[in-house]
Amino acid sequence: MALQEGDFIRLRYTGRAGENIFDTTDEENAKEEGIYNPQAEYGPVTVRLGSHHIILGLEDELIGKEVGAEGEVEIPPEKAFGAHEDDAVKSVPVSQFREKPQRGTRIEAEGREGVVVDVIGRRAVVDFNHPLAGKTLNYSYAILEKVEEPVEQIKGLIKLFSGRTDIGITIADGTAELELPAAITYDRRWMVWRGTLVREIFENYADVNDVVMKETISRPKKPEAAPEIIETAEPEETNETEE
Known part of the structure; x- marks a missing residue:
C-alpha cells in the first residue's frame, strides 16, 4: 500500500x-x-x-x-x-563577541546563529543563512x-528529537507515561525538545489526554564493607635438635 x-x-x-x-x-x-x-x-x-x-x-x-x-x-x-538571502548577511561590531572573531567561526549574535565570513576593521561580516x-x-x-505501534512511534520521535533511547514508555487509560533516567534535566537537547515531543503526542494520539514524565532517583547503594582480615600468629621457630 x-x-x-x-x-x-x-x-x-x-x-x-x-x-x-x-x-x-x-x-x-x-x-x-x-x-x-x-x-x-x-x-x-x-x-x-x-x-x-x-x-x-x-x-x-x-x-x-x-x-x-x-x-x-x-x-x-x-x-x-x-534560497541564500543577502539580507541575512550582517555587519556586526567586533565588540559584541567575547573573543576576536575569525573567518569560519560559528557564532551567536542578535539571537541567531551564523558564521563569520569576513572581518573588516572593527566589524565582522556574519552570514545568518543556513549553511546549505x-x-x-x-x-x-x-x-x-x-x-x-504507538509506543514504537513515540520511541522513534524521542530518538529523532533528543537522540535518547533510554526512556521507557507505557500508554494506558488515556495517559502516556515516560520513565525518565536520573539526571536527564542536565541533557540540554532533551530539555529543548521535550515540549515539541509533548505537542506531537497530543496532535497524533487523540486518545492520550495526559503525558506524565516520571524521573526516578534511587538511593545510592552503600559501599560494601571490606572483609575483615583475621591475623593469625605464626608458629615460633625453635632451635631444638634431636639428640
Whole structure:
C-alpha cells in the first residue's frame, strides 16, 4: 500500500551537497566523511510523513512510495533549506563577541546563529543563512518498514528529537507515561525538545489526554564493607635438635 501523510516509517538516508555528505543515518558513511559524532545514535530513524520531520523535498518523494522502496532524489533549494538571502548577511561590531572573531567561526549574535565570513576593521561580516541555503541537495534513501505501534512511534520521535533511547514508555487509560533516567534535566537537547515531543503526542494520539514524565532517583547503594582480615600468629621457630 502506498504511503501517505500520517504514516510513521523507519527510514535510512544519506544527504549530499555536491560530493560531500552532510547528513547520514549510516555510521560508516559518517566516519568516512569525517562528520562522525561519537555522541550521536546512528541507524534508521522513525519519522511521521506530513510532520516535516525531514526536509520537504525528501518528504514529497516518500509520500506515495511503497515500503521497501529505495532511490535517489535531487532536491532544489526551495524544498531544502531555502534560497541564500543577502539580507541575512550582517555587519556586526567586533565588540559584541567575547573573543576576536575569525573567518569560519560559528557564532551567536542578535539571537541567531551564523558564521563569520569576513572581518573588516572593527566589524565582522556574519552570514545568518543556513549553511546549505541556496544549494541543491541529493538524497539516497531506503524505506525499511511502516511503524504501527504507538509506543514504537513515540520511541522513534524521542530518538529523532533528543537522540535518547533510554526512556521507557507505557500508554494506558488515556495517559502516556515516560520513565525518565536520573539526571536527564542536565541533557540540554532533551530539555529543548521535550515540549515539541509533548505537542506531537497530543496532535497524533487523540486518545492520550495526559503525558506524565516520571524521573526516578534511587538511593545510592552503600559501599560494601571490606572483609575483615583475621591475623593469625605464626608458629615460633625453635632451635631444638634431636639428640
